[in-house]
Amino acid sequence: MTGSQSYKPPYTLTSAILSLVAEISEAVGRITALSHDAGGLRLRRINRIHTIQGTLAIEGNDLSQEQITAILEGRRVVAPPREIQEVRNAIAVYDRFDQWRPEYEADLLEAHGLLMQGLIHEPGKYRSGGSGVLGGQRVVHMAPPPGRVPELMGRLFNWLASSREHALITGAVFHYEFEFIHPFADGNGRMGRLWQSLILARWHPLFADIPVESMILEHQADYYRVFQESTNQADCAPFVEFMLNMIMQTLNTYTPQVSPQVTPQVKRLLEVLRGEMSREDLQKALNLRDRKSFREVYLKPALAEGLIEMTMPARQSSRFQKYRLTHSGRRWLGQKPRENKTG
Structure with a gap:
């Protein structure tokens, strides 16, 4: 110096x-x-x-x-x-x-x-x-x-x-x-x-x-x-x-977080999500008809906790939007990482 x-x-x-x-x-x-x-x-x-x-x-x-x-x-x-x-x-x-x-x-x-x-x-x-x-x-x-x-x-x-x-x-x-x-x-x-x-x-x-x-x-x-x-x-x-x-x-x-808060509804969503699935596919797999309830109780909490992610984050309202597990979601389920398709 x-x-x-x-x-x-x-x-x-x-x-x-x-x-x-x-x-x-x-x-x-x-x-x-x-x-x-x-x-x-x-x-x-x-x-x-x-x-x-x-x-x-x-x-x-x-x-x-x-x-x-x-x-x-x-x-x-x-x-x-x-x-x-x-x-x-x-x-x-x-x-x-x-x-x-x-x-x-x-x-x-x-x-x-x-x-x-x-x-x-x-x-x-x-x-x-x-x-x-x-x-x-x-x-x-x-x-x-x-x-x-x-x-x-x-x-x-x-x-x-x-x-x-x-x-x-x-x-x-x-x-x-x-x-x-x-x-x-x-x-x-x-x-x-x-x-x-x-x-x-x-x-x-x-x-x-x-x-x-x-x-x-x-x-x-x-x-x-x-x-x-x-x-x-x-x-x-x-x-x-x-x-x-x-x-x-x-x-x-700044809000410290200790672990993902997984409700029973989010748990069900993670368990049925395979690969990349649309909202309609997820609702069908969960046997849910109410779109608003699905979004508020299942989809939004899973997204907020970083357990799932959008395939098209820059176009959130796209009719081609799909969802997939994140690394955190897979880890929570105890699964091995899977390959995700990219655009």
Whole structure:
């Protein structure tokens, strides 16, 4: 690593920031007490999809959570090749989430190389040209010249390794400083959000499963506004406070799940579902005539628990729609995985 060991990013610990740190810590403890390991893999998968969709959507990728799920499961998706590649790369990066070490600059470069493989000329290498932060179509910040990037990143990682602040503060400060330096030709937003999550996950593993990116997406204009405000003030406190608010709001919507809630009706549905079946076929197999009752009591609960899935998630009302067991549904039934036909 290069640069001064005494470097400290400019930030003020406001009363609002300290209050949010206490509130988030309390919320994390409460959620941890309610959580159980059963169902953890399922919840992590759902939230990982939310995370990938959110962080890519901020950068202009239009693929839905259903399409990302299809790519994750190896099914065919009709979409722009670049957007599909972005999703595949993000899946590969988040699959290695537990392996990346946030204090290692080499890991950041390796993660960027995987994230941007096939998308830019030199993935995993610091930029050699000018760059800036875009808020929509507007430049909100011109980054330092490329010749200073290695030194600035070295100083930032030295600070990260020696920081004695709470991880909630350290993560948000790192995120801001990373975006200020904007070290790569592309992928900076995705990497900054990923690395903040890594820093937080080192403090508490719950943050490997918290899709803060989805909340940032809902407040995207404010995300760029507070970044510019922090830059204008030469103090990243506004950005830190914003990110802590996003974390708090995400935690407020986070509901731990212990296992799929399988009612007798859902159990019957899973037991009659063979391969891919239409609504009419399922009702006939269950000997049910009432379409509304079937939808509300059988179909919707099974979909909500992730036990079955649509074959055409992007066209939910299609008359050609069919349903099939998910991996979770097959596992619940104690079956071996079966091949699913794809379009």
